[in-house]
Amino acid sequence: MPLSEIYIHGEVKKALLASLAMGKLANSLLFFGQDELGMKKTALVLSQALNCERMENDACGECSSCRAIIKNNFPDVIILGLKEDDDRKTLGIDFVREVRPLALMKPMVGKNRVFIFEEAERMSIEAANALLKILEEPPFYTYFILITTNPDLIPATIRSRCRPFIFKAINPEIIVGELISKGYEPGKARLMALLAQGSLERALTMDWERIITQRQKAWQFFQSMITEDNFFLIDPLTSSKSLDFKRDLEMIMRHFLTFFRDLLLLEENGDENLLLNPDLTDEMKGLKLQVTPEFCLKGIELSQEILSGLERNLNAKLLGLYFYVQMRRKK
Numbered sequence: 001m002p003l004s005e006i007y008i009h010g011e012v013k014k015a016l017l018a019s020l021a022m023g024k025l026a027n028s029l030l031f032f033g034q035d036e037l038g039m040k041k042t043a044l045v046l047s048q049a050l051n052c053e054r055m056e057n058d059a060c061g062e063c064s065s066c067r068a069i070i071k072n073n074f075p076d077v078i079i080l081g082l083k084e085d086d087d088r089k090t091l092g093i094d095f096v097r098e099v100r101p102l103a104l105m106k107p108m109v110g111k112n113r114v115f116i117f118e119e120a121e122r123m124s125i126e127a128a129n130a131l132l133k134i135l136e137e138p139p140f141y142t143y144f145i146l147i148t149t150n151p152d153l154i155p156a157t158i159r160s161r162c163r164p165f166i167f168k169a170i171n172p173e174i175i176v177g178e179l180i181s182k183g184y185e186p187g188k189a190r191l192m193a194l195l196a197q198g199s200l201e202r203a204l205t206m207d208w209e210r211i212i213t214q215r216q217k218a219w220q221f222f223q224s225m226i227t228e229d230n231f232f233l234i235d236p237l238t239s240s241k242s243l244d245f246k247r248d249l250e251m252i253m254r255h256f257l258t259f260f261r262d263l264l265l266l267e268e269n270g271d272e273n274l275l276l277n278p279d280l281t282d283e284m285k286g287l288k289l290q291v292t293p294e295f296c297l298k299g300i301e302l303s304q305e306i307l308s309g310l311e312r313n314l315n316a317k318l319l320g321l322y323f324y325v326q327m328r329r330k331k
């Protein structure tokens, strides 16, 4: 897939394509923003463009280099970061020590060597300082792409060595339009766009079955929050690891947001065609009698507050507790 075809914010694409065409792509790049999947995809496609056998300044997506890179099976494109099941919070200096000799060596099979750092904000200070030395004078064939949703946590010394590219969230309306044009039914497209956090790439890779299973779990929490005196949003989740807890809470809050919106719409006798969870209409109507529009508005506001707290990497367990206390008070 050429760069021009990935679904990310247009300005980033234009800037990258122009830099490639002029042969002036900086060796150290910082991708930041909330579209994590969009950033990762772009980093891979850019690595293809730097190694493509058929195209000069873009990726064909079909030659053997392009294909190997997308499968993470190309020795000169190296993805670095903590694995999902890794309990460590930071990437230590040992990992930069491994990078250093490789960064100086000529590429083995490709034209350029690319290091992609996922969640670059997790680098320890020592690791960042060691990396800085390489970033200062990289060989012309070595590129670094640092990806982060938290640029503020990247040391200023590193940031100043990198050319920044901001991946802005894509407007949900645009995502809905794209999904519909790809054949998704409008109701499904609206829910997916809302869960996709401004990332078309995320929307397109969503597993609908999984969304529905997760939504069912969230819906059970939601119902018990409204109907029971003691609702437990926290307990079922506290046993999970902190990274999982963050993900679970984020998923629940995204669904809660859609439930609150739907309930409010029903409270105000709005157009039922606009419901984000039309299949839950009857169950929602049952809950409607137990809540007020103010409660729904408060819920929307709080869910958004929790989501933005999670984006800023605030403590997920405290955020969950805060939500619980605030919603209880409102009931």
Ligand SMILES: [Zn+2]
Binding pocket: 048, 051, 052, 053, 054, 055, 059, 060, 061, 062, 063, 064, 065, 066
């Ligand atoms: Zn190619």
